[in-house]
Amino acid sequence: MNISSLLILAQTLFGFNAALADITTTIVASSNYGVWEGWGTSLAWWAAAFGDRDDLANAVFSLNSVSLNGVTLPGLGMNIVRYNAGATSSNSVNGERMVKSPSIIPSRLIDGYWIDWTSSDPASSSWLWSQDAKQRSMMQKAKNLGANLFELFSNSPMWWMCNNHNPSGSDDGSSDNLQSWNHQQFTVYLVTIAQYAKNSWGITFNTVEPFNEPASNWWNGRTGTQEGCHFSVATQQDILPRLRSELNNRGLNSVQISASDETNYDTAISTWKGLNTSAKAAVTQINVHGYQYGNGDRSGLYSQAIGSKKKLWNSEYGESDATGSQLISNVILDFRFLHPTAWVYWQIVDGGGWGLITGDNDARSLSGPTQKYFILALLTRHIRAGMRILDSGCDYAVAAYDTSAHKLVIVAVNWGSAQYLNFDLSRFSTPGSSGTTIQRWSTQIGSGERYAMYKDTILSGSKFWSYFATNQVQTFEVPGVYI
Ligand SMILES: *[C@@H]1O[C@H](CO)[C@@H](O)[C@H](O)[C@H]1NC(C)=O
DSSP states (O other): OOHHHHHHHHHHHHOOOOOOOSEEEEOBTTOOOOBOOEEEEEOHHHHHHHTTOHHHHHHHHOOSEEEETTEEEEOOOOOEEEEEEOOBOOOEETTEEOOOOTTOOGGGOOBOSBOOTTOOOTTSTTBOTTTTHHHHHHHHHHHHTTOOEEEEEESSOOGGGBTTSOTTOOSSSSSOOBOGGGHHHHHHHHHHHHHHIIIIIOOOOSEEEOOSSTTOOSSOSTTOSSOOOOOOHHHHHHHHHHHHHHHHHTTOTTOEEEEEEESSHHHHHHHHHHSOHHHHHHOSEEEEEOTTTTOSOHHHHHHHHHHTTOEEEEEEEOOSOTTSHHHHHHHHHIIIIIOOSEEEESOSEESTTOSSEEEETTTTEEEEEOHHHHHHHHHHTTSOTTOEEEBOSSSSEEEEEETTTTEEEEEEEOOSSSEEEEEEOTTSSEEOOTTOEEEEEEEESSSSOOSEEEEEEEOBTTEEEEEEOTTEEEEEEEOSEEO
8 A cells, every 4th residue: 555545544534634735736627728639650761661560550559558579568549640752762864863962861761752753644654653662551550550640741842853953952951942943843742642642542641741840951951861841931832822722623622731840839930920821821730840849939839820720730749858858848838838739759760869669760670668658658548639638737737638438637747856746626517526546657757667557546525646756757547527
């Protein structure tokens, strides 16, 4: 029996009701930051390397227990897939070839389908639909396991559409690399893939995102390590309405456009403000990357999205902190201030702490999961698509409510000394029934517990509490809760 059960016993036996918790938050039952659409990942590099692995597919896209290199993992149950339309091909056309960056990391070149400019007919030899089989394989596995939201995204137009034929970016990194006469062809490329995916792969993309960190100049360019392309705001606003028309012309009216996947919140605000009304009208979803971590005007971007009646996704997040500390800290900031309705991790497999699973996409070697994997599992397995996102009332927790199962989910971290965290549900019309058991799951940041499950927590009146070590993260599911 642990301390918390003893205290509950004392309370039951003696009516003892001292202030048990060191800190308390009151969940704001009336709040509503939208309906959660899900958690996901971008495919691209890791899937192009490991797209035929069923164990990885299960770990990412199912809720099953999965054995990976002898370690049992709780499946993350992600339902969002971002498929990367590649920019690379090895053929020559009229003596012209792709130019490769001298610093390119080979696994970061993604094979594209439109290999020369002589025909836009997808049945012609200008299109090579056998390219990129592994990334497609992972997308199919994801779909078979229940993934239901698919986004087609581009890091660079096909190399031959680029001024310098280098899909890593322009010569100086800060100029547009898409040739001015290929704006329309770039949209034809993306829409042809979307159409082909629908007809031949059984995948209907919900959204198409033509840009990736288009305002940035510090990572893309002719000497870059990956595919990338700068697009000025003026070029973006030329492309967005063309992309909309191209989709409509091919009967893909229900496929939406997301943009602009800027690298951080502040850049996303300035790009969004810079787009003219016809470009904004073409976009239904603002995508932003989370590379500002603890900084940036999340609230400002949320205001822009709400004011423009657009959805808002954190469509790419990653860092090198394998402990999970940065991840939980930044997810909480996103839930508090950005209010995205989806959250997408960049790469499942990568080195240097970036992967949820440590591996090398070039050597094709996999080792084990990072602690970050088990921190993310506390979120993805419990805050599920369809739930309503609530205000947790504090800066150390997130909360979501399942309106059909009447279940409240809280994920909290203790940054302080070991202490009780107390959760006050008094603002719900029914805060669950007193005495009910609340399941909890626990992961210790850095090392230690990995998604350990307990049934030792009990609702007492309209409150419950749990003891947290420093840097312990816990998820709670409270049944029978009515708003
Ligand atoms: C927005 O910019 C595009 C591209 O320059 C242009 O075609 C369009 O007419 C502009 N729309 C408005 C409302 O100014």
